[in-house]
Amino acid sequence: MPELPEVETIRRGLSKCILKKQIKQIVVLCDKSWRGLDKQRAQGRKICEIQRRGKALLMRLDNDLWLMGHLRMTGQMIFIGKEKFAGGHPDDGCVEEMPGRHTRVYFEFDDGTRLFFNDQRKFGFLKLMDELAMTEDAFLRKLAPEPWDLTTDDFWERLQRHRQAVIKAVILDQQVIAGVGNIYADEGCFLAGLYPGTRVRAVSREQADALLRGICEVMQRSIDSGGSTMKDYVRADGTKGSYLEKFAQVFRREGRACRKCGTEIIKTRVAGRGTHYCPKCQPRGASDA
DNA sequence: CTAGGATCCTGTCAGC
DNA sequence: TGCTGACAGGATCCTA
Numbered sequence: 531m532p533e534l535p536e537v538e539t540i541r542r543g544l545s546k547c548i549l550k551k552q553i554k555q556i557v558v559l560c561d562k563s564w565r566g567l568d569k570q571r572a573q574g575r576k577i578c579e580i581q582r583r584g585k586a587l588l589m590r591l592d593n594d595l596w597l598m599g600h601l602r603m604t605g606q607m608i609f610i611g612k613e614k615f616a617g618g619h620p621d622d623g624c625v626e627e628m629p630g631r632h633t634r635v636y637f638e639f640d641d642g643t644r645l646f647f648n649d650q651r652k653f654g655f656l657k658l659m660d661e662l663a664m665t666e667d668a669f670l671r672k673l674a675p676e677p678w679d680l681t682t683d684d685f686w687e688r689l690q691r692h693r694q695a696v697i698k699a700v701i702l703d704q705q706v707i708a709g710v711g712n713i714y715a716d717e718g719c720f721l722a723g724l725y726p727g728t729r730v731r732a733v734s735r736e737q738a739d740a741l742l743r744g745i746c747e748v749m750q751r752s753i754d755s756g757g758s759t760m761k762d763y764v765r766a767d768g769t770k771g772s773y774l775e776k777f778a779q780v781f782r783r784e785g786r787a788c789r790k791c792g793t794e795i796i797k798t799r800v801a802g803r804g805t806h807y808c809p810k811c812q813p814r815g816a817s818d819a
Numbered sequence: 820c821t822a823g824g825a826t827c828c829t830g831t832c833a834g835c
Numbered sequence: 836t837g838c839t840g841a842c843a844g845g846a847t848c849c850t851a
Contacts, residue, residue, distance in 0.1 A: 533844060562828090585845080602845045604829080619844075632829090651828045653845065669846080695822060704846075712844045758844085774844090781844085802824070804842075 532601045532618045532757075534585060534677070534709025535749050539757030540607050540617035541582045544589075544645075547609040552576050552640040553591075563634035563649060565657040571595060572658055584673050584708035588664075596664050598657045599647070604632075605654030611643030617757065619650070674708045677746045682739045689730050689738055696819045697733055698726035699801035701745070710745060713758060713774070713781045716806045718745040720780045725812040727800040727819035752777065780806040 532540070553576070556569040575591040582588065587599040587607075599607070606618030610628055629636055632648040635656055639645070647656055659667065674680070674688065688706045692699075698719060701710045710718070719726045721744030724737055733741075752758050758774045774781065779789055784797035788808040797806050800819060 536844080600845085603843070604845095649828095650830065651843085651845095653827065692821070699822080702845085714844085803844095 532585065532605065533711035533714055533749075534582075535714075535752035536617060536757040537582055537585050537587060537601065537709075538753050540601075541580050541587060543615045543617055544587075544607060544609065545580050547611060547615055547643070548577050548637075548639065548645060549580070550576055550578075551643070553637050554640050555638045557629075557636050557638070558634075559629065559636075560634040560652060562652055563647065563655050565655050566598075566663065567595065567658040567660070569658065572597060583670060584676070584704055585711070586670065586673075594661060596659050596661070598659060598664075598667070598670075600654050600657075600669075601649070602651070602653035602655075604650040606632075606646075606648040608646040608648060609643065610646070611641075618648075669704075672705050674703075674705050676708050677710070677742065677749060680707060680742060682735075682742060685742045686735055686738050689733065693729070693731040695730055696727045696801055697724060697730055697741070698803070698805060700730055701741070702801060702803070707742075707745070709749070712803050713778070714745055714748055714752075715803075716781050717748045717779055720744075720808065720812060721748060723811055725814045725818055726805050726807055727798075728815060729817050729819070732815050732817060780808060782806065 553573055556573055558564045558569060572591060572595060575593050578590045578592050580587065580589050585600065589597040591597065601618050604619040606616060608628065609615040628646050630648060632650045633646050634649050635647040637645040689700060698715050700706055701715050701718065716726060718741055722737055722741040724741060755773060758777055780795050783795045784806055786795055788795055788811060791808065791810050793808055793810040795806055796809055797804060799805060
């Protein structure tokens with residue numbers, strides 16, 4: 531669900547809300563959503579800083595424990611204090627009473643404000659770890675560099691390990707490039723003029739370079755705008771829409787005209803995921819899936 | 820080792 | 836209305 535730009539937006543938002551606050555109590559409503567050390571070890575502590583790696587949030591406590599959060603498909607972080615901050619998967623959960631039916635874990639701070647971890651499908655989790663567990667965490671250890679820390683050479687070499695696979699599956703692989711999910715995979719392929727089902731062996735170095743630059747560009751733009759789902763905007767006519775609608779070139783635009791050439795955007799299935807592309811701007815090759 | 824499909828879980832929607 | 840299957844902004848596990 532939330533991809534790198536959405537998680538970065540959450541990181542920035544939470545940094546304004548919960549830093550230096552003391553965690554008075556942690557309520558775990560779903561055992562599956564809490565991993566690692568016992569929650570007691572985080573109660574009474576303060577949150578010193580919040581980092582992000584790929585789609586993972588990393589919160590450091592004042593006893594040098596780390597609370598990792600991964601939202602997976604449907605996770606949300608909702609802060610309720612004097613003002614409200616919500617980030618993650620868009621649904622109505624953030625307008626319900628809190629805790630709501632999808633609340634899995636929540637935090638009560640010393641000043642009475644609260645932070646809710648909501649997650650409809652329970653794929654996401656919070657994990658409390660010490661420094662050693664952090665360095666040994668399988669996901670973090672295998673995670674590839676952030677998109678803007680990858681050189682074209684490095685990206686190219688990582689792609690070459692999957693020459694028979696389709697390009698979309700490979701950029702969704704967090705060991706190849708960090709933070710790319712279904713939206714930015716489709717948007718990045720569009721910017722590079724690459725059909726998402728293209729075999730890696732058929733991708734040129736120039737195309738790989740365009741893909742990496744496209745991913746960085748689309749993610750940076752999304753971060754600058756507060757994440758693709760964070761803010762509704764109001765159109766000139768006063769009707770509301772999601773930011774994603776305005777920002778996406780292909781994602782969820784099936785049946786609509788390509789913004790570049792006017793051809794109808796197609797939705798299909800590639801790498802087991804719903805996939806959107808423009809058949810003219812992203813032509814299929816003979817060996818493509 | 821890679822590639823691709825099943826799987827975890829809950830909810831919604833289209834089509835009988 | 837009630838049922839059924841497909842699908843969903845992710846990652847891991849299993850099999851070939």
